[in-house]
Structure formats: structure tokens, C-alpha cells
Amino acid sequence: xxxxxxxxxxxxxxxxxxxxxxxxxxxxxxxxxxxxxxxxxxxxxxxxxxxxxxxxxxxxxxxxxxxxxxxxxxxxxxxxxxxxxxxxxxxxxxxxxxxxxxxxxxxxxxxxxxxxxxxxxxxxxxxxxxxxxxxxxxxxxxxxxxxxxxxxxxxxxxxxxxxxxxxxxxxxxxxxxxxxxxxxxxxxxxxxxxxxxxxxxxxxxxxxxxxxxxxxxxxxxxxxxxxxxxxxxxxxxxxxxxxxxxxxxxxxxxxxxxxxxxxxxxxxxxxxxxxxxxxxxxxxxxxxxxxxxxxxxxxxxxxxxxxxxxxxxxxxxxxxxxxxxxxxxxxxxxxxxxxxxxxxxxxxxxxxxxxxxxxxxxxxxxxxxx
Amino acid sequence: xxxxxxxxxxxxxxxxxxxxxxxxxxxxxxxxxxxxxxxxxxxxxxxxxxxxxxxxxxxxxxxxxxxxxxxxxxxxxxxxxxxxxxxxxxxxxxxxxxxxxxxxxxxxxxxxxxxxxxxxxxxxxxxxxxxxxxxxxxxxxxxxxxxxxxxxxxxxxxxxxxxxxxxxxxxxxxxxxxxxxxxxxxxxxxxxxxxxxxxxxxxxxxxxxxxxxxxxxxxxxxxxxxxxxxxxxxxxxxxxxxxxxxxxxxxxxxxxxxxxxxxxxxxxxxxxxxxxxxxxxxxxxxxxxxxxxxxxxxxxxxxxxxxxxxxxxxxxxxxxxxxxxxxxxxxxxxxxxxxxxxxxxxxxxxxxxxxxxxxxxxxxxxxxxx
Numbered sequence: 001x002x003x004x005x006x007x008x009x010x011x012x013x014x015x016x017x018x019x020x021x022x023x024x025x026x027x028x029x030x031x032x033x034x035x036x037x038x039x040x041x042x043x044x045x046x047x048x049x050x051x052x053x054x055x056x057x058x059x060x061x062x063x064x065x066x067x068x069x070x071x072x073x074x075x076x077x078x079x080x081x082x083x084x085x086x087x088x089x090x091x092x093x094x095x096x097x098x099x100x101x102x103x104x105x106x107x108x109x110x111x112x113x114x115x116x117x118x119x120x121x122x123x124x125x126x127x128x129x130x131x132x133x134x135x136x137x138x139x140x141x142x143x144x145x146x147x148x149x150x151x152x153x154x155x156x157x158x159x160x161x162x163x164x165x166x167x168x169x170x171x172x173x174x175x176x177x178x179x180x181x182x183x184x185x186x187x188x189x190x191x192x193x194x195x196x197x198x199x200x201x202x203x204x205x206x207x208x209x210x211x212x213x214x215x216x217x218x219x220x221x222x223x224x225x226x227x228x229x230x231x232x233x234x235x236x237x238x239x240x241x242x243x244x245x246x247x248x249x250x251x252x253x254x255x256x257x258x259x260x261x262x263x264x265x266x267x268x269x270x271x272x273x274x275x276x277x278x279x280x281x282x283x284x285x286x287x288x289x290x291x292x293x294x295x296x297x298x299x300x301x302x303x304x305x306x307x308x309x310x311x312x313x314x315x316x317x318x319x320x321x322x323x324x325x326x327x328x329x330x331x332x333x334x335x336x337x338x339x340x341x342x343x344x345x346x347x348x349x350x351x352x353x354x355x356x357x358x359x360x361x362x363x364x365x366x367x368x369x370x
Numbered sequence: 371x372x373x374x375x376x377x378x379x380x381x382x383x384x385x386x387x388x389x390x391x392x393x394x395x396x397x398x399x400x401x402x403x404x405x406x407x408x409x410x411x412x413x414x415x416x417x418x419x420x421x422x423x424x425x426x427x428x429x430x431x432x433x434x435x436x437x438x439x440x441x442x443x444x445x446x447x448x449x450x451x452x453x454x455x456x457x458x459x460x461x462x463x464x465x466x467x468x469x470x471x472x473x474x475x476x477x478x479x480x481x482x483x484x485x486x487x488x489x490x491x492x493x494x495x496x497x498x499x500x501x502x503x504x505x506x507x508x509x510x511x512x513x514x515x516x517x518x519x520x521x522x523x524x525x526x527x528x529x530x531x532x533x534x535x536x537x538x539x540x541x542x543x544x545x546x547x548x549x550x551x552x553x554x555x556x557x558x559x560x561x562x563x564x565x566x567x568x569x570x571x572x573x574x575x576x577x578x579x580x581x582x583x584x585x586x587x588x589x590x591x592x593x594x595x596x597x598x599x600x601x602x603x604x605x606x607x608x609x610x611x612x613x614x615x616x617x618x619x620x621x622x623x624x625x626x627x628x629x630x631x632x633x634x635x636x637x638x639x640x641x642x643x644x645x646x647x648x649x650x651x652x653x654x655x656x657x658x659x660x661x662x663x664x665x666x667x668x669x670x671x672x673x674x675x676x677x678x679x680x681x682x683x684x685x686x687x688x689x690x691x692x693x694x695x696x697x698x699x700x701x702x703x704x705x706x707x708x709x710x711x712x713x714x715x716x717x718x719x720x721x722x723x724x725x726x727x728x729x730x731x732x733x734x735x736x737x738x739x740x
Binding site for chain 2: 003016020023024025026028042043277286291292294295297299300311314315318319321322324325326327328329339344
């Protein structure tokens, strides 16, 4: 019997959870990750070589399909892989997500509202942007994540300095949006164009890093829920997308503004391992390998809390009912995502009560130093 | 940070599902299994050596705790491991489960009803047993599983022949019980004596191999449910048991008769991966490593269907809502358990409808030949 195999560029926690979801489907996984301690290696064949190593890519190319757990795949590596095997999601989605200017242009083209954004190539651009936008977020066009590569410019006279601090690389200036909350839509699109969407979740960040997701997001009108999903769907269809895609949104006075999208499984979809009939990880594997997609119906109410820095007290977390630990097997380090916890309940009230207990443990100071 | 490690003797599907459940807890797993294709290797370090190989056992002994996925652990291997590390469940439970005569004696001692059973050492014993029991099941005392090592003796004149067919090894004769149905209780006992029990499930066998489990078992009175759990609890407490234990029962006219118990995770508990808040696999890992046990509350109604011989049509199974495939990664072979499917629903009626669709696919003849 011929079973399918999956190659993943990147062997961090996303690769790990993809691999753990792939195994019950009989799918064997190979990951390429230069980190000798790559978290995914516990459930995958691990090739400990750089992402632009031709031998590593050739080994990935032995899999039936190749995917990735991060969007900043080197262009040449992507081209090489595409010559070997089907790569999902496709290169167009990666390219759009890799560059904040391209991404915003795509949103505009699709009629998806977003914060007003200007292209910044020079320090003069950075200063002029202040005249137009007032206080704004200066973000590198490429390679930003978890709040890295961005500076809040509150004073015209500091604009050029901020740009210099980001090494003068190509940037965008984004109007500061005074939003009421952050939401995200995680969907999965199959090779045949079928789309399944998870409930819209509400996200809270701390220091630029996702802290908490609530599924479903509280106080969502059916209209807002449908609107959010339709934006993500528009994007996925435009890109002829295959796999899981996450769209981050700001809600401002009942209006939805796109922040960014991720062409991969996403931290705000981690709740789905216990909180959905089929997890985002399993659905991504199903999609890229051409299997039918699974139901995204919720299983009760759920919340996901990231464990940043260290795991706090795993035994205390495990002692709470319907609380599920996901330890990524990483060493503690300041601001590092080392795990997450899913809390599940049968009502919003029960969820809130359980979540309070989890947060009391998780909010204890991390022992991890820089 | 010091994470715990777990050694498992045996790397089949049970070891595989234990390892997949251990990873999110940050527990790394080593399995010993002479089969070079041992299914557990996808989520564990695999030592491909025999169960009585001293080097293999020493390697297992590097783990914090050792457990096993089958009860027929060679006596010397068990003793060796016990000198190296804590082994859970303990040797007393294995010894009782390894020998049908010891097992039945233990049931009797604990006041747990069971089919009348006689000890058979000679062909004369086999003949005399017929006088006492009428038609009976002749079973080898050791090493029987999935209906292997047993013969139904329907005629006194064939008794000696049947015993010879089982190589004249020590056997037991069990009265044939005209039961209405088969039930089982899966429980987990922690190192501190805490016991959590899954709902009683109803099992259906085909050719001596488990075919279907329903959770919860239909038409259970609270009294019968409590009675079944109390029998398993009595057994676990008597053995000062640590880990998951399964007790198989026959229901006959409202009375419960113990069939056998398994000192390990059990096929009739597979539903718990999706059908319970915490799976039997995760709870076993928690118990043997001394973590708090997780809730065994049901998540909806669920059913487990074994895939025997081959996987039938995985894509057809995946296309059904809330149907979860577990492919063990084994090659197809007649009568081999190669995977299972969990079906989940929010009501008994919905479950029955979904199960009918699954059974229509699974009941197709297996393409696997002998």
C-alpha cells in the first residue's frame, strides 16, 4: 500500500503539530530545519540543514507534496522545490505575505479595507508619511514577526531616525488604527476549491506576541462573522490557495480592517486541536495532500493561552479539568513561545471560570531570562 | 529544564498512540520492538531489538519510567527492568493477566463473578470438564489474544483432541456464557490512588476480534454502570495498580461476569482520543509519570470501528463529518488491526446515522489476503 508523504520546510512548533496531526492519517513527514533541536523531530524525519541547502531540498523533494511552516522561504529554495514537487500553498501566496506592501496592495485590489498604508523607501518618505498619517507604525516590508521589525513613530522629527533604526530597509508606514479588538479568521481551502472556515476568534496580544485567543469570539453578530469569513474567502480564492490561511483583522466601530494574513497554520488557530471537530493542522495536511477537508464545527467553547518564556507549572495546568497542555519541547527563553494551553468548556461562563484559573498560573512571572 | 522520559516495551499501535499522546506533554518516548517497521517509531526513539535483549532493556532503563503495551512481557525482562527503573503497571498485574487461571482466581478472591472455570492440565481433565460444564471454551492459560489459543469444545469425545491441538499446554475450561452483550470498563489509577473511569462501553466482536465499541454503552442503568465500574475499581485497588486498566465483562440477565482484564491501554478505549476529554493514552502517560489525571468525561457520543485487514477507502472515511481516521502505518494483512475510526456525534441518533455510513465503507471486503 502506498501512503502519502509530506515534506515541511521548517521544524518548529507548527511543523511539530502538523507532523503529530499527519501521523494518524498514515502520512509520514520529513522536515528541514537547521536547528538540531527542531521541535518537529519527535514526529518527523529531521534533515538538520539550512533552508537553502540543495541537498536538504532534494530530500524534501522525495515527499509527495511540500509545504512550509513559515512564509519567509528563500525565493531560490521555493523555485527549486517547485521544480521537484507540488508546493502548497503556492508561491504567489508566499510572495504576497512576505512583503507588507504587496500584501496591502492585494487587500486594496480585493476591496478588503485596511489601515491606510504608504510605501517608505527613504527617510524623506518616512517624514512625509507623518504629515499624511500622523503618528504611524513603521514596519519593515519583509521579515517582521511577533512585533519585531516595527517602530511606532509618534513624532515627525523622529521618523528618519526610526527608519535608520530599521537599517533603512524598504518599509511601510501604517496609520495607527484605534481598534476595539483584534479578530482572526482561519480557513482551509482544498485543491478542489472547497473552503471550510473556523469560527472567528478574538485575540489579545502582549508585547506584540499573541497571548490569548477565544473561540468563538464573544459578541459576534452573524453579519460580522459572515463579513470576516467573506474577506478571508476572497483572499483565498484570488490566490487559488491550497491549505490553511489565517487573516488577522481589527474591528473598529463595527468595521473590519485587515491587518495581515499568514499563508500557513497560525497561532490563533491552535485552539482547534481540541476546540474543533478537525484541527487546523489536520485540515492543512488533508488539503495539501488532496484529501477531503474535515469539519470545522466547534467542540464547545475554547480558549488558547500561549506559554511564553517557560512552561510555568505543567502539573498545575494538567490538574485543571478540560485543560490541554501542548509543550513544544523547547528550552525556556525570554519571549519564546514554548507551548500553549487549550481550555475547553460547555458554556461561555464555564470557559471564563476555567480560563481564570489557567491565567492565574500562566500570569506568574516566567523564570526564563533573556 | 528537565522533562520526563518514558520507555515502552512494545512499539505497535498501542505504543504509537501512547507516544503521540506523550509528545504534547513534552514527554519523549523510547520503544523497544524487534519489528523494524514498528508503528510507534514515527513518534518515538525505536530500539529494534528483542524484548529479552539486555542491551535493549538497558536503553529503556534510561527513561524515567518504563511501561509496556502488551502483557506477555518475559519474566526475566520484567525483573531486569524493575531493577533499573519504576515499572508501571507493576509486575503483580502483569502476572495475573498473563495466566487465565491466576486471573480467574483473582476474580474469585475479589468476589467478581465470572464464568465457571476449571483448570486443565491433562486430556483427562479436558474430558472431565465436559461432564461438569457441558460445552465449554478450552483456552490456553497463557499467550492467547484476539480469539487465538482457544477452541470451543462441543462434544466430550473431542475434548482430548482439542487439548492436543493446543499442544497439551496448561489450559482452562470456561463454561460457555450465554450473554446478551459484551461491555468493558477502562479506568486509570494514579500513583496516589486516584481513579478515573471512562463510561462503560459496549463491544461487538467479529471472529474473535473487536469490531465496534459504543460509548457510552446504550441502555445502561445507573446501577449497572456503577456496578461495572466498582468491579474494575476493586481489581485496580487490590493490585495497587498504576496506569490504564481495562476489564471486559459479559452482561447476562442483568448480571455482570468478568471475562478478562488487560493491564494496559485497550482497544475498547480507543474511542477516547476524540470521545473523551482526556484520552486513555494521555491518562496512562500521566499516571505512570506521576502527573495529575485528566477528566474522563465524554465529548458527545462516540463509536470506534476497527479497520481489520486493510484501510478500505481512507478518503471516503475522511469525507464523513466528525469521523476520525487512525492509520497505524502497518502493511495490510488478513485479520490484522491496521487502524481504527472514531465516529462522534451530539446525540445517539446522529451517531447511529454516521456509524451506518462508516460501517457501509468498513464492511466492504478487505483486499488483504492471508
